[in-house]
Amino acid sequence: MISGTDAYDIAIDISDDDVERLLSVMPEDVESASALSYCRNVFLPLTTACRYTCTYCTYYDPPGQAELMDREEIRETCRRGAEAGCTEALFTFGDDPDERYTAVHDQLAEWGHDSIHEYLREACEIALEEGLLPHANPGDQTREQMAHVADLNASMGVMLETTTEVQAHGGPRSKNPGQRLNTLRVAGELGVPFTTGILVGIGEDWHHRAESLLAIREMHERYGHIQEVIVQPVVKNERWQGDSPDLATMRRVTAMARAALPEAVSVQVPPNLAPARDLTDCGIDDLGGVSPVTVDHINPEYEWPALQELTAVAEAAEVPLTERLPVYDRFVGDGWLSKPIEAAIGADTDAGERFRSILDRGVNPVAR
Numbered sequence: 001m002i003s004g005t006d007a008y009d010i011a012i013d014i015s016d017d018d019v020e021r022l023l024s025v026m027p028e029d030v031e032s033a034s035a036l037s038y039c040r041n042v043f044l045p046l047t048t049a050c051r052y053t054c055t056y057c058t059y060y061d062p063p064g065q066a067e068l069m070d071r072e073e074i075r076e077t078c079r080r081g082a083e084a085g086c087t088e089a090l091f092t093f094g095d096d097p098d099e100r101y102t103a104v105h106d107q108l109a110e111w112g113h114d115s116i117h118e119y120l121r122e123a124c125e126i127a128l129e130e131g132l133l134p135h136a137n138p139g140d141q142t143r144e145q146m147a148h149v150a151d152l153n154a155s156m157g158v159m160l161e162t163t164t165e166v167q168a169h170g171g172p173r174s175k176n177p178g179q180r181l182n183t184l185r186v187a188g189e190l191g192v193p194f195t196t197g198i199l200v201g202i203g204e205d206w207h208h209r210a211e212s213l214l215a216i217r218e219m220h221e222r223y224g225h226i227q228e229v230i231v232q233p234v235v236k237n238e239r240w241q242g243d244s245p246d247l248a249t250m251r252r253v254t255a256m257a258r259a260a261l262p263e264a265v266s267v268q269v270p271p272n273l274a275p276a277r278d279l280t281d282c283g284i285d286d287l288g289g290v291s292p293v294t295v296d297h298i299n300p301e302y303e304w305p306a307l308q309e310l311t312a313v314a315e316a317a318e319v320p321l322t323e324r325l326p327v328y329d330r331f332v333g334d335g336w337l338s339k340p341i342e343a344a345i346g347a348d349t350d351a352g353e354r355f356r357s358i359l360d361r362g363v364n365p366v367a368r
């Protein structure tokens with residue numbers, strides 16, 4: 001049984017045969033995609049407070065130093081993003097800033113909020129007002145937390161990371177696979193188009209990689225809500241001095257992701273962390289969120305490639321580069337999205353026109 005799932009009563013049945021079969025998949029066994037997509041976003045690190053202390057993470061600040069973005073900063077960043085043609089407001093921040101962070105709690109209270117999710121709701125409203133579609137990744141979420149903000153998000157996400165317990169998550173307060181899988185299940189039950197993925201190189205072995213991908217497939221088979229799976233290499237930073245997975249590892253695990261998942265689910269590698277150019281023949285069809293406006297606040301030393309570089313990756317693979325929204329096309333107008341999100345996409349505004357022109361373009365190449 002996958003660790004921690006008993007606490008949530010998630011029966012995930014992965015057979016040894018399936019694991020073995022996936023372990024035999026190599027890059028030459030998968031087909032290359034016929035196009036590569038990407039999404040233009042702004043990154044909004046709502047708070048650097050986090051209840052966990054993952055050893056690979058340079059993002060979180062200790063209590064006393066953690067910050068909270070104020071409404072004006074949120075609005076200003078979204079406005080700059082919309083002006084630069086972005087479609088996504090990516091809210092990615094520390095899990096459940098709890099009582100260890102009294103300053104954060106007090107600041108939220110002063111702004112009239114009991115919890116970070118209440119504040120996230122307001123932040124999503126601001127993003128929508130400024131012409132962006134919210135995609136929030138607040139880490140693990142309970143059903144109540146997710147239900148509180150789901151109708152103001154075009155899609156949401158959390159990285160599964162891995163189904164095994166690793167030292168990198170160790171200590172008394174740690175991410176656990178059961179909690180992450182429960183978040184995927186809650187998203188399925190609430191009908192939220194969802195992004196997830198695995199973090200490669202944090203102490204898991206090949207068996208765990210296969211198991212993680214199969215667990216994601218199983219969740220998708222139940223609910224149909226997984227839109228993309230990110231295959232993310234852990235990268236060096238001031239807190240993580242360990243190795244990053246080598247190219248051969250990334251090629252094999254990316255091909256495994258492609259083979260494990262149904263065709264409708266995209267396989268993404270982040271082009272600022274992974275050697276995307278050398279992975280296009282391993283089944284990837286997406287290059288994730290890229291920002292012309294903000295840095296990657298999780299790995300600020302790793303710059304976003306310019307649009308030109310993405311075009312070059314696609315050209316080398318001899319496929320078109322296409323822009324997409326933070327929610328994949330098949331979920332739009334199909335009963336998955338809330339009224340406010342469908343209204344934003346259908347609106348008679350500059351932003352609405354921008355969203356629809358991206359949908360209308362379909363698989364045509366980006367014209368620039």
Ligand SMILES: O=c1nc2n(C[C@H](O)[C@H](O)[C@H](O)CO)c3cc(O)ccc3cc-2c(=O)[nH]1
Nearest residue numbers: 090135137156157158159195288289296326
């Ligand atoms: O759901 C997630 N999306 C993440 N994304 C978002 C993802 O690239 C796009 O927002 C999705 O593809 C939207 O569909 C990131 C985007 C960045 O710019 C930087 C880091 C991440 C990391 C995650 C992530 O951990 N989980």
Ligand SMILES: C[C@H]1O[C@@H](n2cnc3c(N)ncnc32)[C@H](O)[C@@H]1O
Nearest residue numbers: 056057159199232233234235240298
């Ligand atoms: C938002 C996501 O960022 C990822 N993340 C956090 N730290 C690193 C790192 N050093 N390298 C790669 N990915 C990282 C985790 O997978 C987290 O879920």
Ligand code: MET
Nearest residue numbers: 059093094095138139298
């Ligand atoms: C910098 S990580 C951001 C999202 C969340 N804290 C997670 O780990 O999933």
Ligand code: SF4
Nearest residue numbers: 050052053054057094
């Ligand atoms: S990766 Fe996410 S959960 Fe882990 S310490 Fe960083 S912010 Fe917190």
